Amino acid sequence: MANQENDVSHQKPQVAVVMVPLxxxxxxxxxxxxxxxxxxxxxxxxxxxxxxxxxxxxxxxHGWNPSxxxxxxxxxxxQFQNPNPNxxxxxxxxxxxxxxxxxxxxxxxxVLKFVKNLSKKFKRIVVIYDSLMTYVVQDLDSWANAGKPxxxxxxxxxxxxxxxxxxxxxxxxEFAEFRALQxxxxxxxxxxxxxxxxxxxxxYLNLLSTGSEKKWAVxxxxxxxxxxxGLPRHKSLDWLDKxxxxxxxxxxxxxxxxxxxxxxxxxxxxxxxxxxxxxxxLREADKGDIFTGSENRKFELxxxxxxxxxxxxxxxxxxxxxxxxxxxxxTGGFLSHCGWNSCMESISMGVPMATWPMHSDxxxxxxxxxxxxxxxxxxxxxxxxxxxVPSGVVENSVKKLMASGEGDEMRKRARELGDxxxxxxxxxxxxxxxxxKYNNISLKIILTSK
Numbered sequence: 542m543a544n545q546e547n548d549v550s551h552q553k554p555q556v557a558v559v560m561v562p563l564x565x566x567x568x569x570x571x572x573x574x575x576x577x578x579x580x581x582x583x584x585x586x587x588x589x590x591x592x593x594x595x596x597x598x599x600x601x602x603h604g605w606n607p608s609x610x611x612x613x614x615x616x617x618x619x620q621f622q623n624p625n626p627n628x629x630x631x632x633x634x635x636x637x638x639x640x641x642x643x644x645x646x647x648x649x650x651x652v653l654k655f656v657k658n659l660s661k662k663f664k665r666i667v668v669i670y671d672s673l674m675t676y677v678v679q680d681l682d683s684w685a686n687a688g689k690p691x692x693x694x695x696x697x698x699x700x701x702x703x704x705x706x707x708x709x710x711x712x713x714x715e716f717a718e719f720r721a722l723q724x725x726x727x728x729x730x731x732x733x734x735x736x737x738x739x740x741x742x743x744x745y746l747n748l749l750s751t752g753s754e755k756k757w758a759v760x761x762x763x764x765x766x767x768x769x770x771g772l773p774r775h776k777s778l779d780w781l782d783k784x785x786x787x788x789x790x791x792x793x794x795x796x797x798x799x800x801x802x803x804x805x806x807x808x809x810x811x812x813x814x815x816x817x818x819x820x821x822x823l824r825e826a827d828k829g830d831i832f833t834g835s836e837n838r839k840f841e842l843x844x845x846x847x848x849x850x851x852x853x854x855x856x857x858x859x860x861x862x863x864x865x866x867x868x869x870x871x872t873g874g875f876l877s878h879c880g881w882n883s884c885m886e887s888i889s890m891g892v893p894m895a896t897w898p899m900h901s902d903x904x905x906x907x908x909x910x911x912x913x914x915x916x917x918x919x920x921x922x923x924x925x926x927x928x929x930v931p932s933g934v935v936e937n938s939v940k941k942l943m944a945s946g947e948g949d950e951m952r953k954r955a956r957e958l959g960d961x962x963x964x965x966x967x968x969x970x971x972x973x974x975x976x977x978k979y980n981n982i983s984l985k986i987i988l989t990s991k
Contacts, residue, residue, distance in 0.1 A: 557663040559656060560588045561648075561670035561678055562598070564641050566796035566827055567882045568671050569598040571736055573607075574762035575669070580610040585663075589614040589655060591648070593830050594641075603862040604764040616651045619644035623834045626799040626826040631927070632713045633899040635797035641829025642719055646676055653680045669734060672723065679726040704912045706904045706923045736760040736885060740961045741914070761885045765963045767868045775862045777820055778869060780855050784818055787873030787952060790895070790943050791866050793822040794878040798899045802841055804929050809842050811935025817943045818853040820872075822861045867892050873952060874942045876920065879906040888916070891959025893951040895942050897921040897930070916955040918942050 558579050562572040569590075576586045588595070592615040599613065607613075621644035626637045660666050670678045712720070732755030739758065781789060792812065794800065800808070805823070812819050825838040847856065863883070866872055867890040876895040877883045884906050887894050894917035896907035910917035920938040921930050942948045 555664045556584055557659060557666055558584055558586045559659065559666060559668045560586060561652060561668065561674050562588075562590060562594075563671040563673045564590060564594040564645055564829070565635075565638055566597065566601065567880050568673070569594060570601070570882055571762050572669070572671065573598050573602060573611075574764070575734070575736070575759070576611050577605060577607075577764070578759065578762065583610065585610055585612065587612045587614055587655075587659065589616070589652065591616050591618050591645070593618050593832055597831055601860055604767050604864040614655065616648060618830070619647045621829060623828050623830045625828060625834065625838070628799040628801045628838070630799070632710075633798060633926070634713045634716060634901065635799070635826055636713065636715055638797065638827065638829045639715060639719065642673070644829075645674065646722075648677045649680065652677055656681060673719070675723040676726040704908045706908075710923070710926055711901055711904065732756060734759060736762045736881065738962050738965060740958065740965050741888060742909075761889045761962060761966075763864060763882070763886050763889060765889045765966055767865055775865070777855060777857055777861055777866055780820070781866065781869045781871040784871035786870050788943075789818045789820060789869075789871045790874040790876055790939055791820050791822075791863075791872050791892075792876040793861065793863060793883070794897070794899065795880045795883060796827045798878050799826040801929070805840050806843055807929055807932045808935055809846050810932035811930075812854065812939065813843075813846065813850055814932060814936040815939040815943070816853075817939050819850075819939075820855045820857060820861075820866060822857045822863075824858055824860075864890075874939075874948070876939065876942075879903040879910065881906055884910060888914075888955070889959055889962055891952075891956035893917055893942060893948070893955040895920045895938050898923055898926075914954070914958065916951050916958060918948070918951070 558576075560572045560576055562569045573588060576588050580586045588598070588611055590598075595613050595615045599607065621640040623640065624637045626635065630636065656666055656668060668678060668681055735756065735758040737758040737760045742758075792808075808821075812821065823840055828834050847854075864886050867875060867886055872890075872892055874895060875883070875887045875892050876897060877887065878899045879894070879896050880901075880903060884894070894910050896910055896917050897920045898904040898907045904923045907917070907919065907923070911919050918938050918941050920934060942951065
């Protein structure tokens with residue numbers, strides 16, 4: 542047996558996987574988590590991108606240690622403007638990171654060269670790339686023909702689909718050119734990978750069941766069991782250790798959303814009046830390059846706020862380990878912008894949500910959480926997206942989620958859903974459940990071979 546194992550270990554790998562993420566935190570994070578899942582079955586994974594974005598992805602990784610089988614390959618940083626976020630912009634879409642998206646087009650030739658060189662070492666290369674990086678990988682060959690699915694209407698879904706807001710306000714005009722470039726670069730590929738689970742969205746499988754493209758939903762990409770061994774412990778976790786079960790609401794708007802001073806003030810007053818314990822991540826949104834540029838914005842909170850809430854509130858002004866916070870026994874709710882990473886992490890950990898969508902896929906994600914899964918309460922109505930959410934709405938929403946019978950029922954449903962997601966993965970860690978994610982930015986897969 543020992544000799545057989547040694548023979549296998551010395552065999553040359555036949556397949557390698559190359560990850561090409563979009564240079565934005567939520568996208569970098571998803572593909573890095575997916576790299577963990579793939580490397581777990583002993584496939585070599587190459588996670589590639591500009592040096593500053595590789596550094597960002599590694600710095601902010603939480604919930605696990607990178608496997609030795611994940612190879613990080615850095616390309617030189619492209620030159621691009623790196624403006625600060627504008628908290629008073631009429632649109633909440635993170636326009637400040639668009640220059641970094643445009644600059645990523647310069648990776649087209651380096652990525653092609655990298656994959657060609659790698660193909661000399663392996664019989665087959667699988668390239669998994671963000672759908673918003675289609676332009677970069679368009680020169681890579683594929684064996685599969687792409688087809689468009691037939692999205693036939695299902696009467697059983699009509700009531701739910703009516704809840705989904707129209708696309709007005711999802712994306713600003715400034716983003717249209719970049720999206721059009723990606724769509725125009727779309728060529729042959731083998732299928733779509735989605736960060737979702739049959740446990741969460743089985744009913745929507747039929748929406749694309751007639752298409753010729755393959756669909757794989759292998760989520761959650763994020764770990765569902767947290768391993769903190771060897772990782773530094775954030776101060777927020779020590780604070781949570783002192784709180785009781787399900788007593789804390791976690792407040793975070795992700796890495797790209799920017800709140801105005803007026804909105805920060807109203808949110809602070811609402812949290813204070815709610816009387817609930819909270820952890821509030823209060824930091825400015827990311828720039829295209831988080832390591833360069835001017836100092837981060839200093840937030841003005843109501844006079845005496847921090848002193849008044851110091852016994853039941855913790856404000857975090859640096860990077861917070863969201864996955865570990867959501868997994869903590871003291872966390873009983875999540876006030877969120879409803880980015881898909883945040884939704885999947887909250888669902889995985891069995892934590893109900895207070896939904897406050899800002900842009901992109903977030904309004905439809907909020908509908909899934911509140912109307913379909915019924916594990917959340919609405920804070921911000923998308924129809925009122927241009928208005929400041931008053932402190933009274935924040936107060937009532939937090940109370941409903943954290944201190945009411947209805948909130949307890951949401952917590953129960955969220956816990957049961959989270960347990961179902963965990964169980965589906967635990968049945969066979971190497972064979973995740975497959976399903977279709979209908980409202981999230983997709984990941985594409987293409988194959989090349991010698």
